[in-house]
Amino acid sequence: MSRKFTWQEVGDNAKNGWIVIGDSVYGPQGFLDSHPGGPAVIRNKAGKDVTRFFNEMGHSSKAHDILKSLKIGEIDKNSKPASWQIDSDQRLVAITSVMLILAFAFVYFFVLKK
Template sequence: MPTLTKLFSMQEASLHNSKDDCWVVIDGKVYDVTTYLDEHPGGDDVILATTGKDATDDFEDAGHSNDARELMKSFCVGELDMSSPAIPELKISDKKQQTDVAQKLLNLTKQYWAVSVAIVGISVVAGFLFMRKK
C-alpha cells in the first residue's frame, strides 16, 4: 500500500521557525529538524536562518555529504504544495484610501514646514538681539 504524502504550503512550513519547532524546505520536501538542531555540525543558527523560505540553495552551497542527504530522509514530514502561492497575495487598496494617505502626508509636511520656519525665525530674532547687546 503506497504511503500518502502530506502537502504543506510554504506559509504553513514557515510557521515552524523556532528552536522548539523547526522545519526547513529543501528540494520541494518539508523536513522537521527540531530534534536535529543540537546535533547539526554547523550549529542550530545556520538551520534557523533558513526557515520560512526555500533552503535548497543554502543546503547545496554548504556541500553536504551523501551521509547527510541520507540522514535527511528520516526527518521528512511531507512535500511542499506547489499549487499554493509562496507569498500571500496582497490586498489592492482602493483610490479613496490612497487619497487619504496622500492628504495625511501633505498635512504632515505642512506641519514640519511651519516648525522649520518657526525655528529659523526664532534663530534670526535671537541673533539680532544678541548682536544688538554688543
C-alpha cells in the first residue's frame, strides 16, 4: 500500500516541487535540476495536477521510468483540490459539460415535451 496524500499536503509541499500526475503524487525535488525541459516548467506547476502537461509533452519511456522512481504516494481521492490546484483546462471541460447537460435538459423539458 502506498502512502496517501491529501491535496492540502500536496499544496503545502509545492515548495518541494510535489506534483500530481494521474492518481499519483511525485516528489521530483532531486530531479528538478536535471530535467531536460528545465526546473522552472515543473516548479511553476508545483502543488498542482500536471497530468495534461506531462502527457502533452509526449515524454519518452525513459521519462516515464524516471517518473516511476520519483513516486512518493497516491492522492487521497476523498480530499478536494483547491481551485488553484486544478488544471484550468480540466475545469473548463467540467464547466462546459455541466452547461451542455443543462442545455439538453432545457430542450427536453421545454421544447420537446410541448
